[in-house]
Amino acid sequence: MKSIDLDDVLRAALRQEVAEAAGGLDDLEERIVFELGERRPRLRVGDWLRQLIAPTRSGRIGQLGLVGATAAICLLVGFFAATHFGLDGAAPRIQRASPLNADGTQEVLFVLPALDANEVAVVGNFNSWEPTTLTDEDEDGIWTASIPLPPGRYEYAFVIDGRWWGQDPLADEYVHSFGEYSSVRYIGGGDGA
């Protein structure tokens, strides 16, 4: 059999095989759309805040307590970053205080309080939006990861047990796209990553 014949036969055989077997796909769209509709959508920042302040059976006092606890954790994170990285209150940008590596990168600390989380990761344009895991070795609910990055502008978000968390308190700014927030940091005064 000539090579060109084999190419044609292979192509035709695969297409015929799919055509014969594809009957089970007729309503695939409907099934998946229905299934996705039944699923609880991914919790977004706005939804989370609305849930936080909405009255529940446990009462508004409990909710306010939760808000207070969250604020306390944010303060704790700020304190942690300041004591570990020598921040001053006027310019809370931990990446600018981090040491410069020999290859020109800077150790950028990503830190997030998540008391009940099992898994926390950071995704961003510096890791092609593939998760880099944060660790909480002393199990105090503060998750951290240090990533060496060259100067530039970096968009990122945290993923807490699979849920998107785009508003890092330590970010320089936020961007809003596709209905979600992402955080932005400028490393070494860079404006493009």
Place this chain on the structure above:
Amino acid sequence: MYIGPEEAAGTVYRVQDEVSLLRASLEGETEAWGEMISRYKDAVFGLCLGFLRNRADAEDITHDAFIRAYVNLRRYNLEKRFSTWMFTIAANLCRNRLRYRRNHPVAELPAQIRGGEDPAHVAAADDRHAAVREALNRLPYGYRAPLVLRYYNDLPYRDIAEILAIPEGTVKTRIHRGKAMLKQQMEERDPS
């Protein structure tokens, strides 16, 4: 219906429309995702069927691939070709299923590919197609997968390399050797 890369490159309207669908899907409009499924389900199913050589598994993995892609859509870079990303997800799921199968072997797998159709009828209708299918069943996954992506999905070597996470040179080698193995098996089956 899936649009191949060459066709897609010349169909600007269709590509722009696809980006709109993806943006709408990211906003949570599942109907937009349903339209994306309509366009790609044949291509994804063909990939899965070619990789797995089993109709029921291919249907399962096609379903799971579209669910997983939707859940992880935020990770997709809109500047890249959607088909490559989608095929990568499907290929990884197929690999996991094959790994599971290795640990949970099923004796009658090769026969399941034809579904309810009479094998004798298929062979009579086109003996050469049947011979190719049987040869593909026996081909190792490492050679079968590039052949399916090349000859069913019509992908360039570069995209196949990205999807299978192997170097482009390896893709070319495996396609060349895979075809030689197919040819040998077909000749052994039908020496005339």
